[in-house]
Amino acid sequence: MAKEGVFHFITESYLLDFRGRVTIPMIGNYLLHAASSHASERGFGYTDMTEKHTAWVLSRLALEMWDYPQMSEPITLYTWVGEVGRVFTERCFELQNAVGKPFGFARSIWAAIDLETRRPTLLDVEGLGVYQSGRLCPIEKPGKIPTVENEMPGTPFTVKYSDLDINGHLNSIKYMEHLLDLFDIRMFKEKEVHRFEIAYLAEGRYGMELEMHSTETDPNQYAMAICHEGKAICRAKVIWQ
């Protein structure tokens, strides 16, 4: 089995945003599809993990986009295993357009949790290491995100049925969707998100009352947080250009 996985997508009109462009949550879905398929095909997918009473949990994701595909554009997505540690493993992604030109990269950090205790378990460093690729991912790793939740009142949000994933927690793609919705539509008309970075800190559950925060820390740079009872369950950083 090849170390790298290659996946093909074609953008679909009814999934594009009002500008006719692929959205960041949709790119997130493509990444998860590739991650999930790549892992399953190599024996460490959802089902393999469940058999060992464990599950993959996305801990951090950084995504950089230099262009956003439009209507009916083919996307080729490469994914490979990066650094493998005892608790966290890295998975990288490269997005290419129809002529093989890269237009985006992503780095993601995953942990495996025990399904009963919800605590991290030790990874099979050797097993995952087999699929480690030397391919370069030329974007910065997910880094530290400033705290913003004490500066101003947040936008309230309650976790609903459509927000839940198969584990009954706030779906990782839905965090992105709700965070991006905090920006006014004018931002999307005038600019593009160049870098989107997110750190998942705790699990959101059904009916949980959350507060969403966003602060411009530098020109075109926003630090964001989703909090429950004043404690962040997720932080994000968005750079517009």
Place this chain on the structure above:
Amino acid sequence: MAKEGVFHFITESYLLDFRGRVTIPMIGNYLLHAASSHASERGFGYTDMTEKHTAWVLSRLALEMWDYPQMSEPITLYTWVGEVGRVFTERCFELQNAVGKPFGFARSIWAAIDLETRRPTLLDVEGLGVYQSGRLCPIEKPGKIPTVENEMPGTPFTVKYSDLDINGHLNSIKYMEHLLDLFDIRMFKEKEVHRFEIAYLAEGRYGMELEMHSTETDPNQYAMAICHEGKAICRAKVIWQ
């Protein structure tokens, strides 16, 4: 070109709900994918319509499900053109599981609008008629939905970036998502949606303040509406079992 279109999907873990089942909005995405591809392959897709300064608009949809696929289940989706009128055309769908057993059907009614005036245009009855199939769709057509919006105060909702489609209007799948979110999680634990029916009456726009209503009209039957300034922009009917 065959009259009927056949499409294949495999459910993906990160797109399932907390019960590990495919959601109605996700089925809606599959239907739209099939509709859009079937039409494009036969010369009356999104791009063909845009060239004539028109666009397809989904007017009504009725979906009946006897079962909901779980993890990694293959779905085969058939779609074909039903009745063709001067203003509305029908498109039907049949969902089959891995062994070819039908587990769901849908009937949808579409109009073509002029992109400038946003008014319906006359359909190419003969052109669409070529692809009409005699295949049966054994569920009731979308019917009349009772008015519910005067009975009780609605749940407020404001249209956000993630709700918008490529035309800048509230995405037809997002209506479904927001309506289903009105039901308490207990409903999803104890029952399944057997029939979901929706009528799109007006376009939702960015920032529009909406009110969502839901009333149990008969045991396990709900009439719903999404209103703007007291006027319904959408009605829906949901039958649980």
